[in-house]
Amino acid sequence: MRSSGLSLLVGALLASASPLKTSRYACQTALSCPEGTILVSKTDPSAHFTSVQDAILSLPNDNTTQTILILPGTYKEQVNVTRSGPVTLLGQTDDPNNATKNKVTLTWAQANHDNTGQAVDNVFSSVLTVAPTLESSYTGSGTTGYPVPEDTPFGNIDFRAYNIDFTNTWRDYSDGPAHAISFSRANGGFYHCGFYSYQDTVYVGKLGNAYFHKSIIAGQTDFVYGFGTAWIQSSEILLRNCGGGITAWKGTNTTFTNNYGVYIVDSTVKAANASIAPEIRGKCALGRPWNSQHRSIFARTSEDASIIPAGYIDWIVDGEGRLNKDTVMAEYKASGPGFNATGREDGNVTIVMDDKEYARYSSPARVFQYPDGRFGNIGWIDLSVDKN
Ligand SMILES: *[C@@H]1O[C@H](CO)[C@@H](O)[C@H](O)[C@H]1NC(C)=O
Ligand SMILES: *[C@@H]1O[C@H](CO)[C@@H](O)[C@H](O)[C@H]1NC(C)=O
Ligand SMILES: *[C@@H]1O[C@H](CO)[C@@H](O)[C@H](O)[C@H]1NC(C)=O
Ligand SMILES: *[C@@H]1O[C@H](CO)[C@@H](O)[C@H](O)[C@H]1NC(C)=O
Ligand SMILES: *[C@@H]1O[C@H](CO)[C@@H](O)[C@H](O)[C@H]1NC(C)=O
Ligand SMILES: *[C@@H]1O[C@H](CO)[C@@H](O)[C@H](O)[C@H]1NC(C)=O
Ligand SMILES: *[C@@H]1O[C@H](CO)[C@@H](O)[C@H](O)[C@H]1NC(C)=O
Helix, strand or coil: CCCCHHHHHHHCCCCCCCCCCCCHHHHHHHCCCCCCCEEECCCCCCCCECCHHHHHHCCCCCCCCEEEEECCEEEECCEEECCCCCEEEEECCCCCCCHHHCCEEEEECCCCECCCCCECCHHHHCCEEECCCHHHHCCCCCCCCCCCCCCCCCCCCCEEEECCEEEECCCCCCCCCCCCEEECCEEEEEECCEEECCECCEEECCCEEEEEECCEEEEEECCEEECCEEEEECCEEEEEEEECEEEEECCCCCCCCCCCEEEEECCEEEECCCCCHHHHCCCEEEECCCCCCCEEEEECCEECCCECCCCCCCCEECCEECCCCCCEEEEECCECCCCCHHHHHHHCCCEECCHHHHHHHCCHHHHCECCCCCECCCCCCCCCCCCC
């Protein structure tokens, strides 16, 4: 390791890992990082690794908190985190509170099939996968998806990513599932991150608890989907075109009451740019039921004119719709030109919730559960993310 300024700051502090005591700002902007921080760069000779996956593979298989700082650049690789102990990925940036200024991109170009049409499980397309085992990361098919063995352990208890873009560049239109991330049997927060693909961009699988804060999620078809629980706070949902819906969820029957689903809160849904906006005006659906127990709610979210008058749509397979009394395809205090109250009523698909109906879902503590069904599983959420 060369004795550059960088290595003095980060390299001198190796030894044992400790939790992120110093602020993330100091580490991301001035390279003043917690002791033991691992440095990744394609070009800086003082870096410990040139790929993020090599850094992940170097982590001890224990419960210590581990921090990885990634220097600016585009990293063409698939990253796979199976470790259960806390992991924080920091993208270096000059502007830790603005996802449009991110300088670190993890990228891969793959769908769930190759050019010959040979299909593989969706997980193999992911830029980032967080799950304890391969089987627990499978999407599978049918109303209940891949049957994950009962004795599978829980995976990462506290995964965090800050100021990183995850892009799957397989095609610039929907051409089969092409994940930016795949997140199952784990707890994790994504802060000021970007997720870019066209189909199935963000997958939150079984027992996945994923929190997104001031992030950007871009896609065309069913691009926020899964089985687990996702809370998308103060973020931008960008429509790159229309197809299926924005959300596609599969509910699960459990012995306890569950709130598995996706909650898009205080956010914005809009056309990705001014050239696509007129093409998709009045054509995009908020979501559709991947199975009858789909649950998604757009709460206090503004919607541009891209959204169809009815809001959500049914998903009809072999002439049969999936929508039934168990389906929760809802909005709560939605606003903007995309929210057409008459259209919602006439369409008879979208539930427009009142305070009482929304109460059960009105905070992360009310929706994030432990695997045994207890609510309040939020210790892993960084609530002071923007407090410097
Ligand atoms: C991490 O901690 C949990 C409980 O706190 C324990 O069950 C698990 O075995 C630990 N994992 C490792 C790899 O030490
Ligand atoms: C992020 O940067 C963009 C481009 O400069 C700017 O338009 C936007 O307002 C900024 N957002 C925030 C939250 O500061
Ligand atoms: C992730 O790594 C685990 C452990 O090596 C492996 O079993 C699994 O197949 C990997 N997942 C993917 C999607 O490649
Ligand atoms: C607008 O977004 C669409 C969909 O992602 C893309 O194909 C097009 O290149 C973008 N246009 C501009 C001017 O950025
Ligand atoms: C859940 O239970 C209901 C009622 O018994 C049933 O109709 C539905 O098919 C089940 N769904 C799944 C995904 O198992
Ligand atoms: C709202 O929806 C109704 C259909 O129920 C439609 O007639 C009307 O044109 C829509 N308004 C706008 C502004 O799209
Ligand atoms: C709305 O749909 C439900 C079934 O989902 C049906 O029972 C009800 O009659 C419909 N209401 C109207 C006004 O069409």
